[in-house]
Amino acid sequence: MVLASFVSRHSHSLPPLLIHQSNLFLLRQRGRNYLRHRYIWISTEKMPIVAEYAKSNRSSCKACSKSIATKTLRLGLISKGPGGFDMTRWHHLDCFPSDSESIASVDDIKGLSALEKDDQDALAKLVEQCGQPSNQQVDEKVEEITHLATDDVSGEKIKETKGSSKVIAEYAKSSRSSCKKCSQTIAAKELRLGLVTRDSRGFDMTKWHHLACFPVDSDPVDSVEDIGGFSSLQSGDQDALKDLVQQCENKTLLTEETNKRKHSQVGEMEMVEETNTSQPTTRKPKMNTSESTSQVVGEAEISLSASDVKEKYRDARLLPKWKAFETVIFLERDEGLNDSEKIAAFDFDGCLAKTSVKVVGADAWSLMYPSIPEKLQSLHSQGYKLVIFTNESNIDRWKNKRQAAVDSKIGRLNSFIKRVEVPIQVFIACGVASSGGKDDLYRKPKPGMWQLMKKHLNSGIEIDMDESFYVGDAAGRKGDHSDADIKFAQASGLKFYTPEEYFLS
Numbered sequence: 001m002v003l004a005s006f007v008s009r010h011s012h013s014l015p016p017l018l019i020h021q022s023n024l025f026l027l028r029q030r031g032r033n034y035l036r037h038r039y040i041w042i043s044t045e046k047m048p049i050v051a052e053y054a055k056s057n058r059s060s061c062k063a064c065s066k067s068i069a070t071k072t073l074r075l076g077l078i079s080k081g082p083g084g085f086d087m088t089r090w091h092h093l094d095c096f097p098s099d100s101e102s103i104a105s106v107d108d109i110k111g112l113s114a115l116e117k118d119d120q121d122a123l124a125k126l127v128e129q130c131g132q133p134s135n136q137q138v139d140e141k142v143e144e145i146t147h148l149a150t151d152d153v154s155g156e157k158i159k160e161t162k163g164s165s166k167v168i169a170e171y172a173k174s175s176r177s178s179c180k181k182c183s184q185t186i187a188a189k190e191l192r193l194g195l196v197t198r199d200s201r202g203f204d205m206t207k208w209h210h211l212a213c214f215p216v217d218s219d220p221v222d223s224v225e226d227i228g229g230f231s232s233l234q235s236g237d238q239d240a241l242k243d244l245v246q247q248c249e250n251k252t253l254l255t256e257e258t259n260k261r262k263h264s265q266v267g268e269m270e271m272v273e274e275t276n277t278s279q280p281t282t283r284k285p286k287m288n289t290s291e292s293t294s295q296v297v298g299e300a301e302i303s304l305s306a307s308d309v310k311e312k313y314r315d316a317r318l319l320p321k322w323k324a325f326e327t328v329i330f331l332e333r334d335e336g337l338n339d340s341e342k343i344a345a346f347d348f349d350g351c352l353a354k355t356s357v358k359v360v361g362a363d364a365w366s367l368m369y370p371s372i373p374e375k376l377q378s379l380h381s382q383g384y385k386l387v388i389f390t391n392e393s394n395i396d397r398w399k400n401k402r403q404a405a406v407d408s409k410i411g412r413l414n415s416f417i418k419r420v421e422v423p424i425q426v427f428i429a430c431g432v433a434s435s436g437g438k439d440d441l442y443r444k445p446k447p448g449m450w451q452l453m454k455k456h457l458n459s460g461i462e463i464d465m466d467e468s469f470y471v472g473d474a475a476g477r478k479g480d481h482s483d484a485d486i487k488f489a490q491a492s493g494l495k496f497y498t499p500e501e502y503f504l505s
Contacts, residue, residue, distance in 0.1 A: 048077075048078040048110065049075060049076065049077060049078070049101075049103060049108060049109050049110065050075070050076040050078060050088065050109070050110040050111050051073065051074070051075050051076075051109050051110070051111045051112060051115060051119075051123060052073075052074060052076075052111045052114070052115075053071050053072065053073060053074070053115075054068045054069065054070055054071060054072050054073075054074050054090075055070070056070055057069050057070045059074065059090045060090070061074075061090060061091050061092045061095050062089040062090060062091055062095075063091055063092070063095035063096075063097065064092065064095050066092075068090060068092060072092070073093055073115070073119050073122075074090045074091065074092065074093075075090070075091050075092075075093060075096045075109075075123075076088040076089060076090050076091070077089045077091070077101065093122060093123075093126065093359075094356040094358065094359055094364075095356075096126060096358070098126060098129045098358050103126070103127045104127075105127065106120070106123055106124050106127050109123060109127075122359075125359070125360075126358075126359075129358060166195070166196040166197075166228065167193060167194070167195060167196075167219070167221055167226060167227050167228065168193070168194045168196060168206070168227065168228040168229050169191065169192070169193050169194075169227050169228065169229045169230055169233060169237075169241060170191075170192060170194070170229045170232075170233075171189050171190065171191060171192070171233075172186045172187065172188050172189060172190050172191075172192050172208075173188065174188050175187050175188045177192065177208045178208070179192075179208060179209050179210045179213050180195075180207040180208060180209055180213075181209055181210075181213035181214075181215065181433060182210065182213050182432060182433050183393075183397065183432050184210070186208055186210060190210075191211055191233070191237050191240070192208045192209065192210065192211075193208070193209050193210075193211060193214045193227075194206040194207065194208050194209070195207045195209070195215075195219055211240060211241075211244065214244065216244065216247050216248050217476065217483060220248035221244065221245050221248050222245070222248070223245060224238070224241055224242055224245055227241060302441075302448070302451055302452055302455055302456070304325060304452070304455075304456040308325055308326075309323045309324070309325055310323065310324040310325070311323070311324075312324060313329050313395065313402075313406060313430060314396075314402060315402060315403075316395070316402045316403045316405075316406040317403065317406075318406065318410070319407075319410050319411075319414070321333065321334070322410055325452070326441075326442065327396070327429065327430050327431035327440055327441075327442055327443075328427055328428065328429060328430065328442045328448075328449060328452065329395070329406070329409075329410070329427075329428040329430060330425070330426060330427045330428065330452075330457070331413070331424070331425060331426040332425065332457055333425075334417060334423040334424055334425060334426075335423060336422075336423040337385065337423035337424070337425055338385060338423075339385055339457075339458045339459040339461050340383055340384060340385040340458075340461065341461050341462060341463055341464045341467070342382075342383055342384045342385065342463075342464055342467045342468055343384065343385055343387055343453075343458075343463055343468040343469075344376075344379045344384040344385070344386050344387070344468070344469060344471075345386075345387045345388070345389055345450075345468070345469070345470040345471070345494065346386070346387070346388050346389075346470070346471045346472070347388070347389065347390060347444075347470075347471065347472035347473060347474070347485050348388050348390035348412075348413065348416070349390065350368070350473040350474070350481075350499075351368060351471060351472055351473045351485075351499045352367075352368055352372060352388070352416060352499075353365040353366065353367065353368055353412065353416055354366045354367070354368055355412065357394070360404055360405070360408045361408055361411070362407065362408060362410075362411020362412055362414070362415055363411070363412075363415060364408070364412065365412045365415065365416065367419070368499060368503070369499065369503040369504065371503050371504070372420060372503060373419065373420040373421065373422075375502070375503060376420050376422045376424075377420070377421065377422050379422075380422045380423070385425065385458070386422060386423070386424045386425070387424065387425045387426070387427070387453060388413065388424055388425070388426045388427065389427050389429075389444065389449045389450065389470075389488070390409075390413075390426070390427070390428055390429070391428075391429045391443055391444050391484070392405070392409045392428050392429065392430055393429075393430070393431065393432045393433075393443070394409075395409065395428070395430035396430050396431050396432055397432065409428060410428075413426050413428075425453065425457065427442075427449040427452065427453060429442040429443040429444060429448075429449055431443050444474075444484040444485065444487075444488040445483070445484045445485075445487035445488045445491060446488075446491070447488060447491040447492040450488070450491075450492040450494075451492075465493055465494070468494055468495070469489075469494055469495040469496070469497060470485070470488065470489040470492065470494040470495070470496055470497075471496075471497045471498070471499055471502045471503075472484075472485025472486065472488070472489070472496070472498070472499075473485060473498060473499050474486070475496075475498050477498075
């Protein structure tokens, strides 16, 4: 009866075979092993896929919601609609959900033979990324389902936060899970916090975090009562979660106060503009925050000598002109580059270039905005030194594919510089946010890359902070993947603009 009640309550999140009445007896008898094998079977169950060139520009991508241009390659997932008719959800190639959809072979893609050779090759690469779920993913899913059942039996319910996620707390049952922020293993019996969200198939998916890594900025918790499993924790860990909730409250109050202050400043600016309407004004792009220089981080001790600079990053070879120092790869002296007191700095992915983590390759990018080349050329002619500061943790994470990750990132940057026809200095932070309990000095939002450039790679020229600025897309807005760029600007003492503000104004 308890199991039947659990299945009934969670039928929306369990795979169909797990909730079918004929399998209830097997579910009782076989436990975790049964869950594991069934989940693998369901995860590899194929949904019909079709590839073709769009016949018009009327279709839109179901991932990014943008129009798919006529004659552009598109991929469709075919499913049964409410009326029993086939329904196709179209995607750009880069937007195809390879993390949730499995393609065993290119032969499973309808229409493949009608495509051009380059597009067939691109689909073959996509298939390589659409494998079966890893053992860790399967174990985490089984552990999540078992945890849900245990919670229901004990009467403990998972509470929802303000957003669409749910938060749960427990002691890790094994060391198979890893933290979704720092990528480090969560040890067995260690306290972990989980964000439960719904994936594209309608299944619940838990993203586990160390307590210190929990994303309080994007997923605040109003009360300990909103944390499932809180009552089963030891008193010391309950106190730690109470401190976490207090942090959320403090951040909320700070945000509200900052918004009030910004609103007041905007009102004062409007009043000034009204009293000076007779005077012509030249408006610069609006800065995303009026407090960019108020959170400058003390400069770290960075010592750079010729012997510290390497021709390889760990075991990966670097292209000519590219060097490595600690966890940074950099292009020190692009042809025609001049150091300057005026620095125009930019993020790369999502700011200057459209890229996808699902597709690897030097040519797998496009301009974010058509105005970018002209804007950068204008800055160069005004005496600015152009600098790119970009994170790329895959270079450290992909130990067995590090060379491919290095070649892809450097290849894209070289291609971009050639496309915009201006010299640019580039810094790539290759490390993860935290390793062995130690934060990476160079990964944004840490200001290490800026300080390395400022101290050692600008010919000793003092930088004019009033003229210099930084542009990035990770501004902590709703829908942004993080706030790393705006915090990097604040920590470095730079004015900050979003790409929309700078390139579309």
